[in-house]
Amino acid sequence: MIALVSAPTNLGLRPPQPGSVPGADKAPEALREAGLFGRLLASGARDAGAIVAGRYVDDDETRAPGHVRNEEALVGHARRLADRVGSVLDAGDAPVVVGGDCSVLVGIGLALARRGGTGLVHLDGHTDFRHPGNSAACASVAGEDLAAAVGLHWPAISDVDGLSPYFAPGRVAHLGHREDDEHAVEAREILGAVVSAREAREALEAAPTPLVARLRDIAGPGYWLQLDVDLLDPSVLPAVDSPDPDGLDPDQVGDLLRELAPHAAGASITVFDPDLDPDGRFARLLTDLLAGPLATVGSALR
Template sequence: MITVVSAPTNLGLRPPERGSVPGTSKAPEALREAGLFDRLTAAGARDGGVVVPGRYVDDDSTRARGHVRNEAQLVDHARRLADRIERVWRSGRAPLVIGGDCSILVGAGIASARRGRSGLVHMDGHTDFRHPGNSDDCASVAGEDLAAAVGLHGPAIADVDGLSPYFAASAVAHLGHRADDEHADEARGVLGCVLSAADLLSRGVESVAAEIGRTAGTGYWLQVDVDVLDPAVMPAVDSPDPGGIDATQLTQLLATLAPFAAGASLTVFDPDLDPDGSCARLLTDVIHEGLSTLGTAVEL
């Protein structure tokens, strides 16, 4: 059964404008208001509480070179999120972490590495493979989380407590980037499986799932950034890019992958960009229908 953990962090994102704060920290409560928690608990899920992040600071003018935005707060949150995920596992349940931005993959990675490491399925409209070796603009971990997860970022992010890499690159499957992603070729040379959004659109769910299984095995962590969806159906994200999959395709893929995952996280929904709540209601349907069987086919 599932335990739902709220991780309302925005620490890994750049500010929407100078001096402002990203809205992803509101996502867990917006989804609660849309009925997600009620629907999951009615099916047997437990509410695992909140892992509260530190204060978001627009520190571009004061941050030392070589450090990422909100670095100390982000690492502290990642450690505490890892502790909470481990607590859920010890209870024999599957953690479903509702973010927040996708820097929460660092916390999930720490927990997975402490447990003995597993595969990773990373669904995202971007490869999130920016790192100091390919960019001089590293600052926002939400665009660098996959690189950090396989040990390619700076040690403050990628080697917390000496646990790098949190996931072996050969056991990582990334899905969903767009054709113009600048780091896709590098990711293909490093990761076990890389499939673009176009690949997902042209291949059947069973074919994709089989390739993921060959790469990540079972008991993997499932990270879902909602910008894998096309902005025609999910505009409430910080970096919407055309060419994504639709909600039905995402739901079907999640429903196929979820039973074999030991835990999952959902990230980067921004309620500030969803004034009428329609995106929250859509995501509630996707999560409920796609992730309700999380962990049911693996030993937790």
């Protein structure tokens, strides 16, 4: 059974403007309003509740060096999310985490590391591979979550409860960054597979099966599936924190999800910003794109 977990957090994002607050924490409720939860519940899912994050603070003027913004609140949220994801897995169900920003990967990774670990298929318009070893600008975990998940960040983020790395780097397959991603070269040296959006488009036009088989082979049985919706081109979905051109179209993303979701032990959807979607059209687009594939998460494992 699918178990829906809301994770309404914006703690990993930079403020859109000084003193302002990102809108990604509103995504679970915006997607609920657009019908995503209802469609999944009608297909047999259950609602496993919400893990609400602490207050967002624009702490750029007061944050000490060597710390990310909202660090204490973010780690607290990660531990509570890990507890909920773990309880869903203990019940024999497949968690579907609806974020929020992609800092939720820290809590998800923590839950999986507590259980001995698994692989990760990371679909994202960016590598999210910024870390203290390659950048002096570390602050926002939503741009650093994959690096943290494989143990490359400050220990407060990447080694919560001594469980680093949450995912073994060789079992991580990333897909979707743009050609100008400044950390892609390093990610290719460390992760099991790294596929750009351009490479993915070319492979999907030929036939999706070989590409998907490669991702699944790297991640191994029962992987976690993480989708950051900025994988989509901003001409289709501009309502994200960092829209970059040359992303995938909905049909391409749908092909990937239909092939990957059944073999995933759980999945997470992140970084949609309803503040950039005042009439709800993009929430409805995401609902139509995601409802079918998410209903199949874990079905090939049961």
